[in-house]
Amino acid sequence: MFESLQEKLEDALKRIRGQSKLTEDNVAEALTEVRRALLDADVNLGVTTDFINNVKEKSLGLEVKGSLLPGQLMIKLIHDELVALMGTERSELALAPQPPTIVMVAGLQGSGKTTFCAKLAYSLKKKGRQPLLVACDIYRPAAIDQLRMLGQQISLPVFSKDDAKPLEIAKDALTYARKYGRDVVIVDTAGRLTIDEEMMQEVADLKGAIKPQEIFFVCDAMTGQDAVNTAKAFNDRLELTGVVLTKLDGDTRGGAALSIRSVLGKPIKYVGVGEKIDQLEPFHPERIASRILGMGDVITLVEKAQSQIDEKEAERLEEKIRKNQFTFEDFLDQMKMIKKMGSLRDLIGMLPGMDKALRNVQLDDKAFSRVEAMILSMTIHERRNPRVLNGSRRRRVAGGSGTTVQDVNRLIKQFEDMQKMMKSMSSGHKGDIARLQQQAALKGKMRQRAFR
Numbered sequence: 001m002f003e004s005l006q007e008k009l010e011d012a013l014k015r016i017r018g019q020s021k022l023t024e025d026n027v028a029e030a031l032t033e034v035r036r037a038l039l040d041a042d043v044n045l046g047v048t049t050d051f052i053n054n055v056k057e058k059s060l061g062l063e064v065k066g067s068l069l070p071g072q073l074m075i076k077l078i079h080d081e082l083v084a085l086m087g088t089e090r091s092e093l094a095l096a097p098q099p100p101t102i103v104m105v106a107g108l109q110g111s112g113k114t115t116f117c118a119k120l121a122y123s124l125k126k127k128g129r130q131p132l133l134v135a136c137d138i139y140r141p142a143a144i145d146q147l148r149m150l151g152q153q154i155s156l157p158v159f160s161k162d163d164a165k166p167l168e169i170a171k172d173a174l175t176y177a178r179k180y181g182r183d184v185v186i187v188d189t190a191g192r193l194t195i196d197e198e199m200m201q202e203v204a205d206l207k208g209a210i211k212p213q214e215i216f217f218v219c220d221a222m223t224g225q226d227a228v229n230t231a232k233a234f235n236d237r238l239e240l241t242g243v244v245l246t247k248l249d250g251d252t253r254g255g256a257a258l259s260i261r262s263v264l265g266k267p268i269k270y271v272g273v274g275e276k277i278d279q280l281e282p283f284h285p286e287r288i289a290s291r292i293l294g295m296g297d298v299i300t301l302v303e304k305a306q307s308q309i310d311e312k313e314a315e316r317l318e319e320k321i322r323k324n325q326f327t328f329e330d331f332l333d334q335m336k337m338i339k340k341m342g343s344l345r346d347l348i349g350m351l352p353g354m355d356k357a358l359r360n361v362q363l364d365d366k367a368f369s370r371v372e373a374m375i376l377s378m379t380i381h382e383r384r385n386p387r388v389l390n391g392s393r394r395r396r397v398a399g400g401s402g403t404t405v406q407d408v409n410r411l412i413k414q415f416e417d418m419q420k421m422m423k424s425m426s427s428g429h430k431g432d433i434a435r436l437q438q439q440a441a442l443k444g445k446m447r448q449r450a451f452r
């Protein structure tokens with residue numbers, strides 16, 4: 001996806017990448033090309049103009065820190081703006097305080113509504129919920145069967161009713177859900193070729209009657225800006241709560257993905273990345289931004305910028321290491337720094353090739369919290385002098401942090417390995433330490449997971 005946009009942006013940014021100085025001229029020249037690339041990708045004109053103005057404005061105040069070149073900072077700036085454009089945070093599904101949570105989908109014909117309903121139901125089921133699928137598309141004869149078949153495939157019930165109107169079906173489905181303890185009700189609706197009044201009225205009535213927590217506009221990413229205009233019409237009528245972008249696995253130019261949030265003011269919540277039932281992902285703006293800019297590049301930049309910010313910290317650490325004073329307290333600080341950079345899943349997802357390789361490896365951020373809990377269960381004295389951690393102290397730490405003695409032993413071993421590794425490093429490489437520590441922590445964590 002986004003190949004063409006990516007290529008064009010890369011070309012545009014080549015001009016400033018290696019520049020040691022950013023002048024108004026070379027920035028303007030590059031931004032003209034960035035603008036053209038965005039418009040070619042079918043990004044909304046207003047959105048593009050705002051984007052360029054933001055970047056221009058921020059680039060003027062760009063201060064060059066440490067060893068970063070201004071051109072590199074500029075690329076990071078564009079990366080951050082792309083993320084901001086698509087939404088800075090991930091939005092979770094809004095749950096009703098009192099079940100069932102009701103989710104309704106709307107959108108044009110063939111956008112992927114029915115498929116999304118089933119994918120969402122499947123992902124919720126995997127999280128231990130008990131979804132009910134509701135077939136409110138009574139106009140296309142095969143629509144109910146399609147949903148039924150999907151339901152069968154994922155072993156979830158599908159509520160349907162012959163000779164009834166969508167409103168009645170939905171109301172009866174809610175009664176059914178309450179009776180049988182289904183905690184998420186997902187209502188599939190009919191699509192039309194274009195927006196028409198009758199259809200709008202029908203979903204608007206449906207919304208009024210069942211009051212969903214979530215009303216998603218399902219949007220085919222391949223349709224570009226047209227999709228954004230359609231979304232606007234739906235939003236005016238339905239007050240959407242979010243957007244689902246489908247077919248992001250296709251050769252979409254990127255227009256919809258980049259414009260829709262900004263135009264609607266509503267978050268993109270999920271993306272469909274294939275026809276299969278498990279090909280639904282929560283929306284990660286950073287991932288898409290990285291992909292658009294050619295990820296490897298950006299990530300090193302972001303990391304570099306990060307290590308710049310923490311350069312002082314790294315110097316302080318280096319001093320400690322040289323004096324052999326590196327402690328669990330510093331380790332804790334380091335972990336916090338890694339955490340600041342995002343979830344481990346996200347971090348790994350950004351490394352080219354890694355995401356695929358690790359798709360089936362369980363990685364959750366809980367392991368991080370466990371290590372944190374263990375260190376926090378140590379006394380200050382123990383954190384500063386890990387050597388005093390004898391058997392009984394280790395047992396206490398395990399008890400205090402809800403872990404096992406083996407966990408604590410493993411952490412201490414890991415910590416000692418890290419100390420050794422750092423000691424063996426020459427002192428001439430500033431900034432390397434933070435990176436090494438991150439790598440070590442990452443490896444340690446994977447090792448931890450593998451033990452389970």
Ligand SMILES: Nc1nc2c(ncn2[C@@H]2O[C@H](COP(=O)(O)OP(=O)(O)OP(=O)(O)O)[C@@H](O)[C@H]2O)c(=O)[nH]1
Pocket residue numbers: 107108109110111112113114115116137140143189190191192246247248249250271272273274275
């Ligand atoms: N490649 C790809 N195909 C998808 C994705 N989501 C849906 N599709 C395909 O798009 C086609 C239409 O999907 P449906 O879920 O039937 O769309 P719909 O919006 O329910 O269509 P109507 O009910 O006719 O309005 C199907 O062939 C799906 O397999 C996706 O994320 N990627």
Ligand SMILES: [Mg+2]
Pocket residue numbers: 113114115137143188189191
């Ligand atoms: Mg359908």
